[in-house]
Amino acid sequence: MKTGNKKKGITMKIIMLGAPGAGKGTQAKMIAEKYTIPHISTGDIFRANIKEGTELGNKAKEYMDQGLLVPDELVVNLVVDRLTWEDAKNGYVLDGFPRTIPQAEALTAALAEKGEKVDYAIDIDVPDQNIIDRMGGRRACVACGATYHIVNIPPKKEGFCDKCGAELILRDDDKPETVKKRLDVYHEQTQPLIDYYTAEGVLKEVDGTVDMMDVFNAIVQVLGA
Ligand code: AP5
Numbered sequence: 627m628k629t630g631n632k633k634k635g636i637t638m639k640i641i642m643l644g645a646p647g648a649g650k651g652t653q654a655k656m657i658a659e660k661y662t663i664p665h666i667s668t669g670d671i672f673r674a675n676i677k678e679g680t681e682l683g684n685k686a687k688e689y690m691d692q693g694l695l696v697p698d699e700l701v702v703n704l705v706v707d708r709l710t711w712e713d714a715k716n717g718y719v720l721d722g723f724p725r726t727i728p729q730a731e732a733l734t735a736a737l738a739e740k741g742e743k744v745d746y747a748i749d750i751d752v753p754d755q756n757i758i759d760r761m762g763g764r765r766a767c768v769a770c771g772a773t774y775h776i777v778n779i780p781p782k783k784e785g786f787c788d789k790c791g792a793e794l795i796l797r798d799d800d801k802p803e804t805v806k807k808r809l810d811v812y813h814e815q816t817q818p819l820i821d822y823y824t825a826e827g828v829l830k831e832v833d834g835t836v837d838m839m840d841v842f843n844a845i846v847q848v849l850g851a
């Protein structure tokens with residue numbers, strides 16, 4: 627059942643933290659649906675730009691294919707601008723941003739200008755070995771971005787999206803050697819955000835190794851609805 631989020635003065639500004647493959651996208655989609663807020667994924671924005679062959683997409687691809695982060699200056703303004711859209715006025719779920727301390731600081735500063743702050747930083751905790759096992763099995767829809775797992779969350783018809791019928795593919799950056807690099811980059815550059823948001827008093831940790839609906843139920847408990 628949809629809860630909605632229309633009560634005056636109540637916003638849900640949520641960020642998803644967690645290693646690559648921890649389930650940020652899977653959970654963010656469900657959160658967005660339940661609370662009627664937009665799901666803003668920087669990875670999805672970059673992949674859409676790569677597909678369309680835009681200048682941003684071409685630049686981002688150089689980094690993404692190597693498992694590296696796209697430079698902060700290509701990400702920050704894009705997200706800060708996206709947060710001003712009408713659909714984001716009651717909140718949003720940010721998936722894949724912030725990913726470095728400078729990005730987190732830029733977000734804090736942009737929100738502070740409007741007297742706002744992040745309400746919840748949800749860290750989905752999954753050990754590296756589970757991540758490596760998961761990534762090779764992930765399949766993503768070329769058209770709508772829905773994700774599946776060939777064993778854990780299979781589509782009804784193999785190779786095709788349940789939601790829109792388009793083809794499912796293995797992401798370029800889900801090759802094993804690139805996954806390893808992404809995990810190293812995560813530990814070095816993104817994991818420090820756990821301390822950052824703990825200090826801000828908004829960090830909530832959930833166990834991401836259990837069934838995806840159990841992860842979701844734990845998040846709903848945290849969000850208190
Ligand atoms: P992005 O697209 O954000 O990739 P990521 O963080 O590496 O995360 P993933 O999308 O791989 O994983 P996820 O946590 O969303 O997991 P999912 O739900 O799919 O970014 C890609 C690249 O873009 C980056 O490497 C970087 O280069 C660049 N980029 C993006 N944002 C940036 C930024 N802010 N700054 C700089 N660069 C940036 O789940 C994974 C799999 O597990 C799926 O198959 C799923 O079906 C399955 N699964 C999910 N939950 C469960 C469960 N509970 N049990 C079993 N299986 C599950």
Ligand code: MG
Nearest residue numbers: 650651652669
């Ligand atoms: Mg994702």
